Amino acid sequence: MSATCPRGHLSETTDYCDQCGAPLEHRSPPPPAGAPQARASTTSPPTEIEVSPDTKPSVPAEPCPDCQTPRVGSDKFCEGCGYNFASGESAASPTPARSLSGTAGAWEALVEADREYFERTSAEEIDFPSHCPPRRFVLDQPEISVGRHSPTRGIRTQIDLSGAPEDPAISHLHAILLRQDDGSYAVMDPGSSNGTTLNDDPMPIAPNTPVPLADGDRIHLGAWTTITIRCS
Amino acid sequence: MTTFTAEAYQNEYLPADGGEVNAVVTVTASGAASAITSTQAAEVIIVDVSGSMSHPHAKLTAATRATAVAIDCIRDGVMFGVIAGNDTATAVYPQEGGLVAASPQTRQDARQAVAQLQVTGGTAIGSWLALANELFAATPAAIRHAILLTDGRDEHETRTELEAVLADCEGNFQCDCRGVGTDWQVQELRRIATKLLGSVDIVAEPADLEADFQAMIERAMGKATGDVSLRLWTPQGATVAFLKQVAPTIEDLSDRANAVDTLTADYPTGAWGDESRDYHLCVHVQARAVGEEMLAGRIGLMVGGEAVSQALIRAIWTDDEQLSTRINREVAHYTGQAELADAIQEGLEARKRGDEHTATFKLGRAVQLAAAAGNSDTMKLLAGVVDVQDVHTGTVRLKPRVQDADEMALDTRSTKTVRVKKPGS
Numbered sequence: 001m002s003a004t005c006p007r008g009h010l011s012e013t014t015d016y017c018d019q020c021g022a023p024l025e026h027r028s029p030p031p032p033a034g035a036p037q038a039r040a041s042t043t044s045p046p047t048e049i050e051v052s053p054d055t056k057p058s059v060p061a062e063p064c065p066d067c068q069t070p071r072v073g074s075d076k077f078c079e080g081c082g083y084n085f086a087s088g089e090s091a092a093s094p095t096p097a098r099s100l101s102g103t104a105g106a107w108e109a110l111v112e113a114d115r116e117y118f119e120r121t122s123a124e125e126i127d128f129p130s131h132c133p134p135r136r137f138v139l140d141q142p143e144i145s146v147g148r149h150s151p152t153r154g155i156r157t158q159i160d161l162s163g164a165p166e167d168p169a170i171s172h173l174h175a176i177l178l179r180q181d182d183g184s185y186a187v188m189d190p191g192s193s194n195g196t197t198l199n200d201d202p203m204p205i206a207p208n209t210p211v212p213l214a215d216g217d218r219i220h221l222g223a224w225t226t227i228t229i230r231c232s
Numbered sequence: 233m234t235t236f237t238a239e240a241y242q243n244e245y246l247p248a249d250g251g252e253v254n255a256v257v258t259v260t261a262s263g264a265a266s267a268i269t270s271t272q273a274a275e276v277i278i279v280d281v282s283g284s285m286s287h288p289h290a291k292l293t294a295a296t297r298a299t300a301v302a303i304d305c306i307r308d309g310v311m312f313g314v315i316a317g318n319d320t321a322t323a324v325y326p327q328e329g330g331l332v333a334a335s336p337q338t339r340q341d342a343r344q345a346v347a348q349l350q351v352t353g354g355t356a357i358g359s360w361l362a363l364a365n366e367l368f369a370a371t372p373a374a375i376r377h378a379i380l381l382t383d384g385r386d387e388h389e390t391r392t393e394l395e396a397v398l399a400d401c402e403g404n405f406q407c408d409c410r411g412v413g414t415d416w417q418v419q420e421l422r423r424i425a426t427k428l429l430g431s432v433d434i435v436a437e438p439a440d441l442e443a444d445f446q447a448m449i450e451r452a453m454g455k456a457t458g459d460v461s462l463r464l465w466t467p468q469g470a471t472v473a474f475l476k477q478v479a480p481t482i483e484d485l486s487d488r489a490n491a492v493d494t495l496t497a498d499y500p501t502g503a504w505g506d507e508s509r510d511y512h513l514c515v516h517v518q519a520r521a522v523g524e525e526m527l528a529g530r531i532g533l534m535v536g537g538e539a540v541s542q543a544l545i546r547a548i549w550t551d552d553e554q555l556s557t558r559i560n561r562e563v564a565h566y567t568g569q570a571e572l573a574d575a576i577q578e579g580l581e582a583r584k585r586g587d588e589h590t591a592t593f594k595l596g597r598a599v600q601l602a603a604a605a606g607n608s609d610t611m612k613l614l615a616g617v618v619d620v621q622d623v624h625t626g627t628v629r630l631k632p633r634v635q636d637a638d639e640m641a642l643d644t645r646s647t648k649t650v651r652v653k654k655p656g657s
Binding site: 013015016017018019020021022023120121191193202203204206207208209212 | 390391392417419420423465466467468469470484486487495517524525526527528530544547574577578581585
């Protein structure tokens with residue numbers, strides 16, 4: 001048994017659309033008249049939904065102004081590039097960490113492919129990249145996220161490690177650099193899949209716990225990525 | 233036959249433009265007791281026999297005695313084996329490897345083999361788990377449980393080696409880990425226990441081992457349904473911020489998701505007996521117009537590949553602030569419990585690195601939260617680390633001298649939660 005939802009999806013579930021979660025007109029089994037609805041916790045009456053004409057399936061998909069990928073339903077973000085249909089912002093917007101200018105006393109992060117770390121830890125099925133230019137980022141915000149940018153998942157990191165060559169073992173949101181009161185930074189792992197280690201310590205740092213960093217500390221993440229924190 | 237029920241607690245009303253949906257889902261399994269005898273189970277006990285186990289000698293004596301008690305608790309017909317671990321793993325019983333069915337005779341033979349254990353060498357926990365994995369692989373049993381007892385850190389293998397073994401073992405068996413003494417690392421055992429869906433705890437006094445082993449085996453034997461998963465569906469455009477087990481202990485399941493399709497993922501939860509567990513789900517959905525409703529999540533239980541029960545998480549957008557600002561009691565309670573666990577772990581971390589300011593602040597906050605929610609066991613453990621001056625404001629002073637065992641007990645048990653107080657109690 002299947003049903004069509006107000007947004008035009010074919011749904012195998014008949015209570016709510018199995019694509020977009022919209023309530024379906026004739027939920028089955030329908031609640032008997034006068035009986036409480038089979039749902040938990042709150043006591044408020046169900047809200048009747050009117051289907052507005054612009055959500056009817058016949059409306060052709062609007063292309064993304066940035067990359068021309070057709071918009072899926074009324075998705076807020078473009079599947080292709082993460083363009084925000086609602087606000088009209090391009091995906092690249094959340095102020096990326098400035099790449100270097102070199103002020104005195106400034107903290108910076110140097111991202112490199114680290115063969116020594118790779119040899120020490122990595123799985124056989126991952127290859128060390130043949131060419132990986134070092135990338136530098138100035139740390140000039142109180143909170144700087146590190147990871148592999150994912151437009152479809154709505155994750156945008158200031159230090160974006162998704163460019164080629166891409167380290168496959170880095171989570172979309174892998175680590176966060178937090179500015180301390182004295183201007184230095186601490187690193188926190190918000191619970192990445194493969195963990196984050198510091199310098200020569202083989203044990204990963206505890207998730208959700210900021211660990212203060214000193215000039216020259218090396219943050220290891222993924223299969224071969226090392227971020228060296230420096231104060232110039 | 234075990235039956236499962238799932239029930240959701242939430243405030244489904246969101247303000248205009250709101251997109252964060254929180255819900256607590258209580259899953260209860262009942263009827264397990266009558267189903268147990270027909271369920272095939274396997275049990276492997278892994279005992280550390282590295283050199284350090286004889287300093288003091290009481291550790292080894294206690295470990296072998298506890299193992300003997302555990303063996304006695306294994307009911308007839310359960311497939312079992314005992315492994316001794318140092319830098320490598322050795323099958324102690326049955327010596328030729330494999331598992332044997334428990335009977336009065338085999339239990340006695342196993343106890344005798346354990347009594348003759350000698351200590352020597354280092355600690356390579358990965359090799360012990362790898363052998364256990366091999367033994368379990370040969371059995372069709374639905375409930376596969378191991379107990380791992382160690383007194384030291386995993387020093388004789390690299391972290392990568394251990395991680396590789398954990399990846400191999402994941403989903404094959406559950407493992408409860410126990411640290412004896414104070415030379416082992418909480419984080420290391422927690423990592424193993426988390427990966428293998430087990431618990432971790434400290435047994436500071438070797439003499440307490442027997443009772444603890446007995447309890448663990450009884451709990452393992454009380455399971456009637458293996459391989460239960462939570463199946464979570466979320467709508468297009470939604471992201472799962474987290475899915476955590478929040479009672480009886482906090483375990484973040486977010487990383488365990490196995491994608492079924494683009495909108496659905498399964499989260500393994502291991503074996504179940506007669507018990508109830510609570511889960512906190514946080515989903516970010518795309519806001520819809522005021523008055524619209526959306527199914528923000530569907531949590532179902534998968535037992536042996538079949539969906540048995542489900543709970544619905546809904547979102548309704550409203551401009552009535554009275555509705556949208558209400559915080560559901562269960563969600564509020566477990567948000568506090570998660571903050572409590574974090575405050576303890578962060579406070580202890582800060583204390584270790586000499587940051588007394590942060591440590592005092594975090595542990596003070598922990599005291600405040602524990603008192604408010606009624607975590608009396610946690611309060612007792614906190615009192616071993618700080619002098620409490622005022623529970624309501626969270627004013628505490630760090631104790632100048634703290635027993636390692638007290639600190640480790642607080643750390644390992646920081647993830648134990650209490651349930652929501654019933655109104656009026």
